[in-house]
Amino acid sequence: MIIKHPLLVLAFLIVNLFPIYSQQKIQAAEEEKLLDSIRLSDPFILADKATAMYYMTGTGGKLWKSKDLEKWSGPYDVVKTDPESWMGPDPMIWAAELHEYKGKYYYFATFTNRDKIIDTVKGNTIERRASHILVSESPDGPYVPMEDDTYLPASKPTLDGTFWVDQDNKPYMVFCHEWLQNWNGTMEKIELKPDLSGSIGEGEILFRASDSPWSKEYNEEGEIVPNKVTDGPWLFRTQTGKLGMLWTSWVFSDYVQGVAYSESGTLDGPWIQQEEPITAPNFGHGMMFRTFEGELLMALHSHRVGKNGNFIRIPNLLEVDDTGNKISIQK
Template identity: 70%
Template sequence: MRYLLLFGLLIFFACNSKEPEIIQEQNSGRRIREVKENVPLDSIRLSDPAILADAKSGMYYMTGTGGWLWKSKDLKLWNGPYWVAETDSNSWMGKRPMIWAAELHQYKDKYYFFGTFTNDQIKIDTVKDNVIPRRASHILVSDQPDGPYVPMQDPTYLPADAPTLDGTFWEEDGIPYMIYCGEWLQNWNGTMSKIELKSDLSGSIGESDTLFRAFDAPWSREVNSEGDTLPSKVTDGPWLFKTQTGKLGMLWTSWVYDVYTQGVAYSESGTLDGPWIQEEEPITPPNFGHGMLFRTLEGKLLMSVHSHRSENGRYIRYPNLFEMDDSGDKLILGPKYNPK
């Protein structure tokens, strides 16, 4: 119960402390916030930061938890937030869904918003006294990197009776996939899964396959209700990559007791089907997680993650950048990157 309380508090503070003040709310439920200019990266409150470097516009676009977007020319100073996630209030998401862990991906001639949407007015299950709301990874589309991102034809990508989150994109042998997490609150041993997507990403095809489970991680830790120390049950924040030698890897995040921590796994076969071999130790120091990789417009490989600090008793999550080395078979963490 202590673990559940901690998890709930972290989600509450992350979702309620990271965004500028609401200055207007329309009847549709869409929120409008003050747009600011030249905001330093470390002054932005944002969970799960994901950055798209767009060569065509010469700009960086950052999303994360919430349906907001920030823009920058140099990674140092940012303008925003701009509301970009347009959802259908008549869909299962309802009028004003929570939006977590949004990522932008360019694929073919479109831009796609991969997000986790939650409608807490719909209850799909109760497990160990925990009422589970309708939650799923879903994809919106736009012709431009700065949106707006709008729904496509299919109402669902994943089963309505299973809470899923943190969907990300990967293409293998010309086939697009969503890689996503199965919520630990329902299965009590979080999963990492894949599902094939339609060629325009407007829906999914067939059934999903499990790649690995939370308990496979040798580095994560939690204490269960009986007082035993076990691997954490949480899978979170997948991000796929290939090293310059062609090694397929995945960043993903879990917990070491009460500290959000990021690990990495590598596919022995070089494909999504694995088997996935977990690294013995986390790739980042404690208190960094939900990472993703991108190359700057100049070609430098960086990782975007969030960390946290306490401000006046509030739990604040904020973006960080690290330099990375992918020249060998394994990803190597470099120093913190400070844009100039």
């Protein structure tokens, strides 16, 4: 198309180039943020050696990138769900994780369709929510659906699925069955297909929220009992080979992270809960990764309530020692 009139040329440039300029301005304004200036729940960091880049995601489903863990560019949209699936056209996304496995990148996340109600328990309506897995050829996406559109039963609200290859060399998802339905949240495992495109069999319970010696709440009679919430599992092995799991619950109004260790060294446990939380109050939903220099760090968020009642959650990085049978956070 050839435009000869000067005013038409000017109009063409304004209409067509201004949006591009605006997008560049928005993008530039969001680049190179410091970690503590980002508001993000459930931060997860993939240290990808192939690209020499750190990739961070979490609740909300966006992606951030960094070469040094200090300055982060983003957020980028990387998720492409199927609007015709059970998720609907605009699902909520919680607790996203990125995992490299056999040359591909997998996006574990909790998706919620608020328009579908699957149950009502004690007056609470329970929305369709489930842990699910998407796939991509590269760490920055796009992440798209695979073969199976359902990994876990449609009748159960499940969340915070994470990835683990156990000693049998089979891949598994470890996830939570939400307390809103069973009133005593569980930590469960389910086997995955070799390419992670679906699940095999049924979930098996690893432990329950009530097994925790450190989480606390008041019951209807005013008695102190274990909290009902299981949240944010993350599997790891210490340098001595001990299998452990980070997970989060509450101590009254404080969001707190604990650790459990498997006596058998496998997902089957039995899982022995540490007596005390590993983090200070109002830090939780952690995971661990090694930097390109070999340092072990825990990524987790701080948690506080703002003046308007909204949660304010900021990513944090803590140094971890895993040289013994149990991990410890370095002061």
